[in-house]
Amino acid sequence: MNVRLEIDGKEIVAEPGMTVLEAAGRYGIRIPTLCYHKALGPYGVCRLCIVEADGPGLDRMVTTSCNLKATEGMSVETASPRIVAFRKTILDLLLSATVFSHPLNELAKAAGIRRSSFGTEKTDKCILCGLCVRVCRDSIGADALRFETTGENRWRVAEKIRLLKERCIGCGACAAVCPVAAIRFEDTGPARNILVYGDVANTLDLVACSMCGTPYATQASIDSVMARIDCELRKGIKKLCPECSRIIYAGALAGGFPPDVSGPGR
Amino acid sequence: MERPLTGSMRPDGLPLSIKDYEDKGGYQAARKAVTGMSPKEVQDLAKDANLRGRGGAGFNTGMKWSFVPMGDSAPRPKYFVVNADEMEPGTFKDRMLMEGNPHQLIEGTIIAAYAIEADISYIFLRGEYKICEKRLAAAIAEAYSRHYLGKKIFGSGYNLEMRLHTSAGRYICGEETALLNSLEGKRAIPRARPPFPQVSGLWGKPTVVNNVETLCNVPHIINNGAEWYKGLSRSQYGGTKIYGVSGRVKTPGLWELPMGTTIREIIWEHARGMREGYQFRSVIPGGASTEFLTEEHLDVQMDFDSMQKAGSRLGTGTMIVIDDHTCPVGAVHNLEQFFARESCGWCTPCREGLPWIANILHAIENGQGRPEDLEILAQHTDSLWLNKTFCALAPGAMEPLRSALQIFREDFIRHIKEGKCTYGKNGNNLH
Numbered sequence A: 001m002n003v004r005l006e007i008d009g010k011e012i013v014a015e016p017g018m019t020v021l022e023a024a025g026r027y028g029i030r031i032p033t034l035c036y037h038k039a040l041g042p043y044g045v046c047r048l049c050i051v052e053a054d055g056p057g058l059d060r061m062v063t064t065s066c067n068l069k070a071t072e073g074m075s076v077e078t079a080s081p082r083i084v085a086f087r088k089t090i091l092d093l094l095l096s097a098t099v100f101s102h103p104l105n106e107l108a109k110a111a112g113i114r115r116s117s118f119g120t121e122k123t124d125k126c127i128l129c130g131l132c133v134r135v136c137r138d139s140i141g142a143d144a145l146r147f148e149t150t151g152e153n154r155w156r157v158a159e160k161i162r163l164l165k166e167r168c169i170g171c172g173a174c175a176a177v178c179p180v181a182a183i184r185f186e187d188t189g190p191a192r193n194i195l196v197y198g199d200v201a202n203t204l205d206l207v208a209c210s211m212c213g214t215p216y217a218t219q220a221s222i223d224s225v226m227a228r229i230d231c232e233l234r235k236g237i238k239k240l241c242p243e244c245s246r247i248i249y250a251g252a253l254a255g256g257f258p259p260d261v262s263g264p265g266r
Numbered sequence B: 001m002e003r004p005l006t007g008s009m010r011p012d013g014l015p016l017s018i019k020d021y022e023d024k025g026g027y028q029a030a031r032k033a034v035t036g037m038s039p040k041e042v043q044d045l046a047k048d049a050n051l052r053g054r055g056g057a058g059f060n061t062g063m064k065w066s067f068v069p070m071g072d073s074a075p076r077p078k079y080f081v082v083n084a085d086e087m088e089p090g091t092f093k094d095r096m097l098m099e100g101n102p103h104q105l106i107e108g109t110i111i112a113a114y115a116i117e118a119d120i121s122y123i124f125l126r127g128e129y130k131i132c133e134k135r136l137a138a139a140i141a142e143a144y145s146r147h148y149l150g151k152k153i154f155g156s157g158y159n160l161e162m163r164l165h166t167s168a169g170r171y172i173c174g175e176e177t178a179l180l181n182s183l184e185g186k187r188a189i190p191r192a193r194p195p196f197p198q199v200s201g202l203w204g205k206p207t208v209v210n211n212v213e214t215l216c217n218v219p220h221i222i223n224n225g226a227e228w229y230k231g232l233s234r235s236q237y238g239g240t241k242i243y244g245v246s247g248r249v250k251t252p253g254l255w256e257l258p259m260g261t262t263i264r265e266i267i268w269e270h271a272r273g274m275r276e277g278y279q280f281r282s283v284i285p286g287g288a289s290t291e292f293l294t295e296e297h298l299d300v301q302m303d304f305d306s307m308q309k310a311g312s313r314l315g316t317g318t319m320i321v322i323d324d325h326t327c328p329v330g331a332v333h334n335l336e337q338f339f340a341r342e343s344c345g346w347c348t349p350c351r352e353g354l355p356w357i358a359n360i361l362h363a364i365e366n367g368q369g370r371p372e373d374l375e376i377l378a379q380h381t382d383s384l385w386l387n388k389t390f391c392a393l394a395p396g397a398m399e400p401l402r403s404a405l406q407i408f409r410e411d412f413i414r415h416i417k418e419g420k421c422t423y424g425k426n427g428n429n430l431h
């Protein structure tokens, strides 16, 4: 049975099991998030997605929307004055810890923060949202990223992210999900560098596209994809860079099937 | 006055052996429950007795047990976990219970585990509690040797294993879901609820976590019934409570008293009042994460509802008394430093916010506070409030601060205005 609720005065129909964040997104109501990714589900650590929820048994509860189930008769406010103020504090705190992050500065600016009111002594490189660790472990299966702590703060969950070279397959998923661009990758000709906090943490060789010869992906990441594909399907797959595969498959759709790929190969 | 939990303990502080314990009626309750009552009957009896959790939150214990899936279709194994982490500042009641009578805890655990048809029980013990560790390990071995643990206990069809686990030592490990992660060998971070542990706890199986003191009550309820238990109390909640006092009182310590004894009685009759030359100023009633109360609250009963009405919480029921020579700013700084250090670092407001709070308090205490600091602190007490953070650690940390900013406002302002602490060298500690 579908669930009816109200978000920012709008009538919303959500599917059973949907979270408030998902339901809002469906109707174009944007709630800011930093640790949520739809491929990974809720995590609840950044606390930016906070909303005010009223309804049976809720009593104007202030809580995170990424892990709040949408329920019948609920009424949610995503930007009430106290919610806006709380988000501002969160961004202010994050900004004070990670002053040099450009995306974070942009987010803070949008919230009306010019300079952190908490000083700028801390120089963390990331906001410890955990997305990269989760995508690498849960989606990619490489488990190459770790939260790490140092020195006297050993009991903390994390102070920074560390990349384990021998496990990293160079797929770049971490860079794709990082909300503050603390992890990036750069392809320099035949090699790919994974940069954690601006430093090269791993370098892997790239495989050339079988059509145009442009280096485009690491062997380990191709192997990892292949390993998950059915044997029969695997046969038809060619090593193509995104650009060539777009051309080929678009052509195949227009003309005939299957696509005939005969390139310089390896 | 009856003292079921502590009355039979030895005056020399040594633990009761299994023989001593059985001579005083020990293990009768477990035998009765396991061989003569259904799990549901045990749950209902705890509910009727109105036993509420002594670990801090005060949840109805029988109710908590009743959320566990029962019967043949329930997932197995089910787990019962004793929360013996006791790291709340100023709290040392569970330690006394375990050191003085380890078998009482084991018996309570057997009954509670039976009530949810658990297969395996764990005692999650604070790492520094070395004496408890030794005595519990010995007592568990004794209980196994008499078949009170293991297969077919008391000759019934019920099996229960018990393991002692010593914590690697963090305050957050006492939070029940972080405790479960820690037991699984993972990092101690809290888990999102739902699912609640009763449905999906340790290794994804139904699990109940109870505090040591809560469990020590259970054998007595089985032996004497719900009416007797309720009669012990001076409030609607059943039983006695282990109350504690620390600070500059004549005899700091622990006392088992009727639930609902007033703060005044505990401090002046049992702890024998303030030390010569010191005046009572304020009290944190239930461990560090409760709100300060003052003179006007001395006649409030120390029970769940009365404390809440007075604007604080019963918490662990062990109070820290602040006297007129102790700098309240220093005291609060001391507490917030603890919480900042113990923040698990998982969620933003607590990880980034608590260190700021501790820094600001440090500055004020040392005469470098700015007038706007009080506003920033107040703002934090709001942004680290319930549900805004991932778990209850941060809101707990805000309780003493929030109340201190009101009750001791003048002290804060004086520190900032005069640029120094006016209590002198002696004022900065809680001893």
Ligand SMILES: Cc1cc2nc3c(=O)[nH]c(=O)nc-3n(C[C@H](O)[C@H](O)[C@H](O)COP(=O)(O)O)c2cc1C
Binding pocket: B052, B053, B054, B055, B056, B057, B058, B059, B061, B064, B083, B084, B085, B086, B087, B088, B171, B172, B173, B174, B175, B176, B177, B209, B210, B211, B212, B214, B215, B391, B392, B393, B396
């Ligand atoms: C930060 C934090 C620390 C806690 N520490 C303890 C503890 O040391 N011992 C304890 O029994 N409960 C502790 N609790 C409460 C537990 O989460 C849980 O509510 C309790 O063990 C339940 O037992 P009860 O129902 O018997 O009271 C803590 C809670 C929080 C949020």
Ligand code: SF4
Binding pocket: A126, A127, A128, A129, A130, A131, A132, A133, A161, A174, A177, A178, A179, A180, A181, A182, A183
């Ligand atoms: S590196 Fe990026 S994705 Fe990973 S924890 Fe830090 S901010 Fe999050």
Ligand code: SF4
Binding pocket: B172, B190, B342, B343, B344, B345, B346, B347, B348, B350, B351, B389, B390, B391, B392, B393, B394
């Ligand atoms: S409130 Fe503090 S202790 Fe609790 S999850 Fe967040 S960081 Fe960890």
Ligand code: FES
Binding pocket: A032, A033, A034, A035, A036, A043, A044, A045, A046, A047, A048, A049, A050, A064, A065, A066, A067
């Ligand atoms: S998006 Fe919900 S807590 Fe981060």
